[in-house]
Amino acid sequence: MQVRYSYLKQQFGNAPELWRDLKKFVDTGDFTLGKPLEKFEKNFAKLMNVKYAIGVNSGTDAIKLSLKAIGIKQGDEIITAANTFVATVGAITELGAIPVFVDCDDTFCMDTNLIEKKISKKTKAIVPVHFTGYMTDMPKLMKISKKYKLPIIEDACQSILANINGKNSGSWGEFGAFSLHPLKNINVWSDGGIITTNSYKHYTKLKLLRNHGLSNRDTVKICGYNSRLDTFQAVVGNWLLPKARKIANDRIKNANYYDKKLGSLPQITIPPRPKNFKIVYHLYIIFAKKRDELLKHCLKKGIEAKVHYPIPIYRQEALNFLNHKKGDFPVTDDHTKKIITFPCDQHLSKKEIDYVIDTVKSFYNEN
Numbered sequence: 001m002q003v004r005y006s007y008l009k010q011q012f013g014n015a016p017e018l019w020r021d022l023k024k025f026v027d028t029g030d031f032t033l034g035k036p037l038e039k040f041e042k043n044f045a046k047l048m049n050v051k052y053a054i055g056v057n058s059g060t061d062a063i064k065l066s067l068k069a070i071g072i073k074q075g076d077e078i079i080t081a082a083n084t085f086v087a088t089v090g091a092i093t094e095l096g097a098i099p100v101f102v103d104c105d106d107t108f109c110m111d112t113n114l115i116e117k118k119i120s121k122k123t124k125a126i127v128p129v130h131f132t133g134y135m136t137d138m139p140k141l142m143k144i145s146k147k148y149k150l151p152i153i154e155d156a157c158q159s160i161l162a163n164i165n166g167k168n169s170g171s172w173g174e175f176g177a178f179s180l181h182p183l184k185n186i187n188v189w190s191d192g193g194i195i196t197t198n199s200y201k202h203y204t205k206l207k208l209l210r211n212h213g214l215s216n217r218d219t220v221k222i223c224g225y226n227s228r229l230d231t232f233q234a235v236v237g238n239w240l241l242p243k244a245r246k247i248a249n250d251r252i253k254n255a256n257y258y259d260k261k262l263g264s265l266p267q268i269t270i271p272p273r274p275k276n277f278k279i280v281y282h283l284y285i286i287f288a289k290k291r292d293e294l295l296k297h298c299l300k301k302g303i304e305a306k307v308h309y310p311i312p313i314y315r316q317e318a319l320n321f322l323n324h325k326k327g328d329f330p331v332t333d334d335h336t337k338k339i340i341t342f343p344c345d346q347h348l349s350k351k352e353i354d355y356v357i358d359t360v361k362s363f364y365n366e367n
Contacts, residue, residue: 003343003352005304008182010347011240012189018239025235033211034231040238041194047161047244050171050196052203055229056210059157059179062193063091065227066153066175067125069205072097077122080155081110081129082314082329087179088129088155089313097124099322101314103329106271108285109136111331115144125151130159130169132283132308133185133251138164138172145173153177157193158282160186161248165276170196180229180237185251185282186244188233250346251281254353258284258342261357267364269338283308284344288360290367291340297363298340303356306341 012018025036037055045053056062072078074096080088082101092099100118102110108131115126126145128136136154145152152173156162159169160178170176178184180192197203208215213224263270269287273279285308288294298305312332314324326333342356 001352001355002302003304003348003356005306005343006183007343007345007347008187011187015239018236021235021239022232025232031231033228034234036238037229037231037234040229040234040241043238043241044194045196047241048168048170048176048196050168050176051198052196052200054195054197054203054206054210055234056193056195056206057227057229058087058191059155059177059181059184059193060087060091061210061225061227062157062175062177062179062195063088063127063153063155064094065206065209065225066177066195066197066202067091067095067097067127068209069202070125070151070174072124075122076124077120078125078127079115079118079123079150080127081131083108083309083312083332083335084129084131084155085157085309086313086316086318087157088127089319092127098122099319101322101324101329103331104131104335105331106287107134107274108132108271108335109134112137112140112144115141116148119148119150123148123150125153127153127155128173129155130157130162132285133159133162133280135159135162135164135169135277135279138167142172151175157181157184159280160184161244161278162280163278171198174199174202180233185247185280186237186240188236188240190230190233192229192233192237194229247346248278248280251284251344252279254344254346254348255279255281255284257350257353258286258344258357262286262360265361265364268360281344283341285339285341287335287338288340289338290364291338293367294360294363295340298342298356298359301359303359304343307336307339308341310336312336 157179176196
């Protein structure tokens with residue numbers, strides 16, 4: 001049996017209503033900052049229970065423009081996670097700012113107990129990464145933010161509709177940054193992103209920043225960027241957004257089933273599942289003994305398992321200028337040896353999930 005990782009064919013393969021909407025849209029010629037984008041932004045803000053949402057061209061730019069909106073400049077230090085995807089760090093370094101890493105815990109998010117020792121006079125913001133569909137301990141982080149008067153930009157690119165005590169990701173800090181990349185839980189047909197905020201001041205600044213700094217066709221208020229979310233992609237988003245809660249719930253159901261079946265194996269450790277957290281499982285990751293051998297076995301059996309990520313961002317060649325060495329972030333390093341990601345999306349059948357489970361069990365029985 002083959003168990004694929006990408007579910008795009010299943011998600012968009014039979015969508016006559018979407019094709020109808022796209023055809024109608026093409027006839028309008030309303031391609032840039034059009035009405036479908038306004039609709040998408042309004043409905044996304046409502047879904048996330050925030051006042052404003054601003055569509056941009058990627059999750060990376062969602063972080064970058066948020067940092068730019070609060071005046072981050074060259075040489076400023078930004079605290080973030082040592083185990084994140086490169087986009088988080090790329091958004092920081094593109095502005096000439098310096099990422100300051102914090103190790104994670106077994107929820108795959110930064111350990112908030114380690115943050116205060118990283119704060120210096122150069123620290124200007126904190127970018128927690130809600131990695132894999134978990135959330136950083138935001139109640140504790142908000143206390144740190146208030147104590148040191150540091151704004152928070154939530155990298156919520158992997159955690160749409162995750163929450164803590166019912167409060168959604170992207171609604172805690174000054175900004176929430178989301179990705180609409182094709183492999184995200186809510187996705188479009190290209191790169192795309194969206195920023196959430198409850199501040200009208202930030203909202204108006206971000207609208208300028210994403211569109212060359214133009215307040216109208218002929219007036220340039222500030223120097224900005226070309227970072228609009230294509231209206232075409234917003235049409236796709238409008239078709240998919242009403243399904244957002246079901247997508248999250250189906251992923252949670254699949255993850256719970258995995259946990260129940262795999263958690264009984266002594267060679268598998270299920271990450272902590274805090275009761276007050278809603279985890280939306282953009283990635284279903286567990287800790288496995290003999291991880292490399294298990295990964296090879298699964299791939300051989302047709303299961304597209306993955307590792308997110310085998311080399312942590314702080315040890316990548318591009319970040320050599322920070323002078324980190326292996327061992328600086330021991331939990332992050334330890335995870336790279338143990339973590340494995342299995343398909344968990346809403347389009348998987350029970351038969352496919354059972355095949356993954358049986359394959360893992362058979363590997364350990366044989367070894």
